[in-house]
Amino acid sequence: MRLSQKKIMAVLRQYGYRLTPQRRAIIKTVVLSQDHVTPAAIYDKLHQGQPNIGLVTIYRTLEILTRLGLICQVHAGGGHSYTISASGHHHHLICSGCGLVVDFAGQNLAGLEQRLSRETGFKIEDHLLEFVGLCQDCQRDGV
């Protein structure tokens, strides 16, 4: 289940952050975009609107939203782009044709984590799992 704009804003407030028009606009853009967006893409879309918005504010807002786990970055494929987070821990399936990001969950990596801890002595804290492929549309369209 993807987070709604309302929910994201509520969590922001909960943590003591102010709800500025700029932040609303950024959240709206990230939530409404189907695929992932870069800071620059958000800027292109939003600046010169009402309210006007600076690139710095976008960087700062994305940083906060990421830290709170409300959005997350997509790594595979090179770019540093953002996608909206599902509420819980999840992973990404990314279309190399059109950039669509599908979240998936339910993959339990605990067993693998245990094996790795045992074999290497690492104390594992986090992980990153992404799949890259072609979505149905891009397969059909021969992208």
Added chain:
Amino acid sequence: MRLSQKKIMAVLRQYGYRLTPQRRAIIKTVVLSQDHVTPAAIYDKLHQGQPNIGLVTIYRTLEILTRLGLICQVHAGGGHSYTISASGHHHHLICSGCGLVVDFAGQNLAGLEQRLSRETGFKIEDHLLEFVGLCQDCQRDGV
């Protein structure tokens, strides 16, 4: 099994690339470094040596080595750093304390891939799996 400098150079030649002193030096640096290295770190280490080396050449060489699957990039943790590739497909275990990268393999993601394909219609081509934690040394030293 990590690739040797010799093996990497052989593959380069095999694909028609020339073996320049600069490329030898870059390969040597990446192979000998225990943890991952950034282009800038390689540059700091190598320029002003014999032969002198430019940052551009480092970018270009890393790009080729990555394309040939001889080294790979580490994503988790933010940076764009490189580590030497094991010969086959593998994944990364990264120490957040000291940057050590341990390769691991033997994790079969085929079952998960099938499930995802079935559920989403994606044709999956690749994936990225990284774990982040603390290595034994960093746990002991309380980093």
Added chain:
DNA sequence: TTATAAATGAAAATATTTTTCATTTAATAT
């Protein structure tokens, strides 16, 4: 050797991200 296509690197161009700081403003308390 010599020929030649490939590779290099200095410099410039472009792109990305962070810092600084004067100004504005959202939220809270009156």
Added chain:
DNA sequence: ATATTAAATGAAAAATATTTTCATTTATAA
């Protein structure tokens, strides 16, 4: 409503990172 204040904004500059251009050098093969 109004005043207060700490938080947020954005322009500008600085700092970083990456790519392009092109004249020069060089690894390879004939």
